[in-house]
Amino acid sequence: MPLPRTGSIVVLTGAGISAESGLATFRGAGGLWEGHRAEEVATPEAFARDPALVHRFYNMRRRQLADPAIQPNAAHRALARLARAWRGGCLLVTQNVDDLHERAGSHDVVHLHGELRRVRCTACSEERLWLRDLEAKTPCPACGTFGGLRPAIVWFGEMPLHMERITAALQSCALFLAIGTSGLVYPAAGFVALVRDRGRAHTIELNLEPSAVRSDFAEARHGPAGTTVPALVDELLAL
Numbered sequence: 001m002p003l004p005r006t007g008s009i010v011v012l013t014g015a016g017i018s019a020e021s022g023l024a025t026f027r028g029a030g031g032l033w034e035g036h037r038a039e040e041v042a043t044p045e046a047f048a049r050d051p052a053l054v055h056r057f058y059n060m061r062r063r064q065l066a067d068p069a070i071q072p073n074a075a076h077r078a079l080a081r082l083a084r085a086w087r088g089g090c091l092l093v094t095q096n097v098d099d100l101h102e103r104a105g106s107h108d109v110v111h112l113h114g115e116l117r118r119v120r121c122t123a124c125s126e127e128r129l130w131l132r133d134l135e136a137k138t139p140c141p142a143c144g145t146f147g148g149l150r151p152a153i154v155w156f157g158e159m160p161l162h163m164e165r166i167t168a169a170l171q172s173c174a175l176f177l178a179i180g181t182s183g184l185v186y187p188a189a190g191f192v193a194l195v196r197d198r199g200r201a202h203t204i205e206l207n208l209e210p211s212a213v214r215s216d217f218a219e220a221r222h223g224p225a226g227t228t229v230p231a232l233v234d235e236l237l238a239l
């Protein structure tokens with residue numbers, strides 16, 4: 001199936017798009033889960049058992065994101081350019097909790113797994129921007145409860161966010177792109193099958209290597225996202 005000239009695009013991104021910006025992926029060598037099992041730090045049970053450990057893990061990542069050396073790369077910028085210039089509408093869905101898409105100029109980024117720079121109070125449900133370290137004893141600024149604040153991130157066993165909007169976009173798109181994601185974590189890994197089964201849209205995987213769901217895509221381009229994504233965006237905008 002050729003690249004579509006019209007119609008809407010859904011782009012799904014994962015940790016691989018931020019790798020060239022200096023943020024570790026989850027499963028590669030030196031990946032974030034190395035040394036920690038995901039269940040130790042990324043589940044509601046882990047937070048109930050050892051909130052200090054969970055906060056340390058996310059404090060480290062929040063600080064890293066604030067490091068001036070961490071900047072959006074050519075792939076983030078190319079996707080912002082695509083959304084601005086594409087005629088048919090373009091929805092950017094990310095599994096990433098970083099804010100590099102926003103910093104590259106993308107508006108209305110759908111964060112399926114939440115955001116590192118936000119916290120939520122488990123007592124009063126208030127959510128807010130939070131750029132400092134968080135500790136087990138930090139009181140909620142809204143309700144004053146101690147120990148209720150948690151990263152506004154979707155942990156294993158919790159419901160991913162914005163699924164209705166994403167599913168509707170997948171059901172009507174003409175092109176689905178998955179960039180820098182291993183295809184191991186659902187529901188995101190199942191998006192391509194949903195689009196493929198409709199039989200009316202082109203699907204492309206852009207990843208360093210074949211993902212676990214490579215065979216569900218009509219096309220794959222393997223290489224670093226900082227190179228493959230700007231090249232594809234150039235192609236689309238030249239159609």
Ligand code: OAD
Nearest residue numbers: 014015016019025026027095180181182185207208224225
């Ligand atoms: P993974 O770490 O599982 O996969 C990253 C993928 O990016 C791998 O397939 C790499 O080959 C690829 N990759 C690495 N560098 C790349 C580059 N420069 N260009 C292109 N691709 C590159 O990350 P995700 O698939 O995003 O969830 O992981 C999905 C979810 O698992 C995360 O959102 C997180 C994690 O558990 C939660 O925390 C809920």
